[in-house]
Amino acid sequence: MQEPNTGVSATTGRAVQLESFGGPEALKVNEVPAPKAGAGQLRVRVTAAGLNPMDWFMTSDAETASRFGLTLPCGFGSDYAGVVDQIGEGVTKFAVGDRVFGGAMSRSVADYVVVQEAGAIAVGGNAHHTPDGLDDNTAAVLAIAGCTASAAVAVVNPGPDDTLLVGGAGGGVGVFAVQLARLAGARVIGTGSASSADALRALGAKPVTYGDGLVDRVRALAPDGVTAAMDLHGTDTVQAARKLGVPDGRITAIAAQIDGITSANGANVAPGALEEIAQLIASGRLRVPISATFPVEQIREAVELQATRHVHGKIVINL
DSSP, X not given: OBOOOOSSOSSEEEEEXXXXXXXXXXXXXXXXXXXXXXXXXXXXXXXXXXXXXXXHHHTSSHHHHHXXXXXXXXXXXXXXXXXXXXXXTTOOSOOTTOEEEXXXXXXXXXXXXXXXXXXXXXXXXXXXXXXXXXXXXXXXTSHHHHHHHHHHHHHHOOOTTOEEEEETTTSTTHHHHHHHHHHTTOEEEEEEOGGGHHHHHHHTOEEEEOSTTHHHXXXXXXXXXXXXXXXXXXXXXXXXXXXXXXXGGGEEESSOOOTTOEEOOGGGOOTTHHHHHHHHHHTTSSOOOEEEEEEGGGHHHHHHHHTTSOOSSEEEEEO
């Protein structure tokens, strides 16, 4: 095993943990033993961790946590970026000093995280090489939202002949989904609050406010009709799309199981999709708005902001 070559102590580190399930008030920054990389694993010195709605949803109560296999004491966060500082036996694709990003479910907001060389976010964690031109704060928000957005786009397969309705377009997944659809040539109408209109336009979408009267407002924006839809928040966009005549085969949702609708799951994303997104960002063809950054000591404040669901872009924790 290669030993760490970083100047940071490799025996202990900070980690955000919960000793009881609950809201932001349950989050604590604890000093813990630094994990060690075993066979087929690499240890990452985390520099930034991105927040997602699923992070606080999974740990909100014991019943929900058990559905995801989480037990106490429990870590927090699933997206990370940093530098490899230790590799285990058999690791061939990464070396000490490599910049990496990826996912490790409910344990990414920590100074050190151990992931599998060939793993999945929910099972062992994973890592991808961070391309030149991509900073750690941006790389740290890609894994969950990027995979989910790519999977949703793959379900509806938008193209130049499509007008796509995206529900929750200004959220963490939406910022990726809108731009990926635009890169595929589709016209995009994105739902959001009135305050999100400028942010949606910046992504390339025509903004429309959600709520009562959505169908009529969409018809006014797309007199020739809507051909596909993604619901990235709940079920309202699915219902609106059906009323607009979109066939079920061109509709997807990420937060609900609906009869006749194919759900999009980031765990089933096509191989190489996340690397492609990272390269698009590094080349300037896709942008990721970072709404706020917080030091790890302010994790509670960061989660409280993220939980409002009115943040236009991503929130990053710096370590």
